[in-house]
Amino acid sequence: MGKDVYDASPAARAVFDAADDALAPTLGTRISTLCFEGPEDELRRTEIQQPAILTTSVALLRALEEAVGPLGAAFVGGHSLGEYSALVAAGALDFEDAVRTVNLRGRLMQEAVADGKGAMAAVMGLAPESVAEACAAAAEASGFVVTPANYNSPQQTVIAGETAGVEAACEKAKELGAKKTVGLPVSAPFHCALMEPAAQKLAPELGRLVFQEANPPVVTNVEASPNADASRIPGLLEEQVTAPVRFSDMIATMKTEGVDAFLEVGPGRVLSGLIARIERRARRANFSSLAELNEVREFLQGTAS
Secondary structure (H helix, E strand, O other): OOHHHHHHOHHHHHHHHHHHHHHHHHHOOOHHHHHHHOOHHHHOOHHHHHHHHHHHHHHHHHHHHHHHOOOOOOOEOOOOOHHHHHHHHOOOOOHHHHHHHHHHHHHHHHHHOOOOOEEEEEEEOOOHHHHHHHHHHHHHHHOOOEEEEEEEEOOEEEEEEEHHHHHHHHHHHHHOOOOEEEEOOOOOOOOOHHHHHHHHHHHHHHHHOOOOOOOOOEEOOOOOOEEOOHHHHHHHHHHHOOOOEOHHHHHHHHHHOOOOEEEEEOOOOHHHHHHHHHOOOOEEEEEOOHHHHHHHHHHHHHHHO
């Protein structure tokens, strides 16, 4: 993950080197080595996965800027962890502070719920309002925590909570017409009330960070609206730990603001796939490896014309 840009781009290499230096006291190993060589089971640990994805995303961004110049985005945004990448891209948060914070964030989220107590599931083919209804009914009937966690698209909502509550909500969702429900292989139930201990422990660390005005504004997970105010960022990041990610609303907000083209920068292309389901006419491109550079260059030229 990220090895091609590390080898080819001085700017990307500087990002990986900075992450190695920032995390060495905590990890006792190089995050770049884990990204490039694994092992995969180590990379899947939340406290490793979060800084690894952030580092690779920012390295790809710097490599792209090195190749094509400033991107000229009107807004930036990310999905959960990706909001930290967006803040770095907007100049609102130093990369080294971001990578240390997401390492801590991952560890705190992992520790918040005992193994086996929590779960997440994707509900397909049911309107978000009906998914929320299913969660509320299951929570009331069972007494277990379960709520929407990620509003990914009009036809896909991820739910999170205690395992029995998630199972009950999935059954209720099927009764309401969901096409299917799929349990997710996650290490903890993110973006629900069970993450409150993590949010409380993360808050003081966020309060110690220095944030700058975001330029361009960041469309936030919590409010699905643009924010440039540095003073509001710590509170929004704290609330994000327990609040649902309103990704579908974020894309709708940007469309309302006149955005018709979206560039996903980072490993994978999950968000582009979601955008295709939210705004079918929106132009989309990915930059997840150097092999996509020419395609992305053409895409950016098209957005400027």
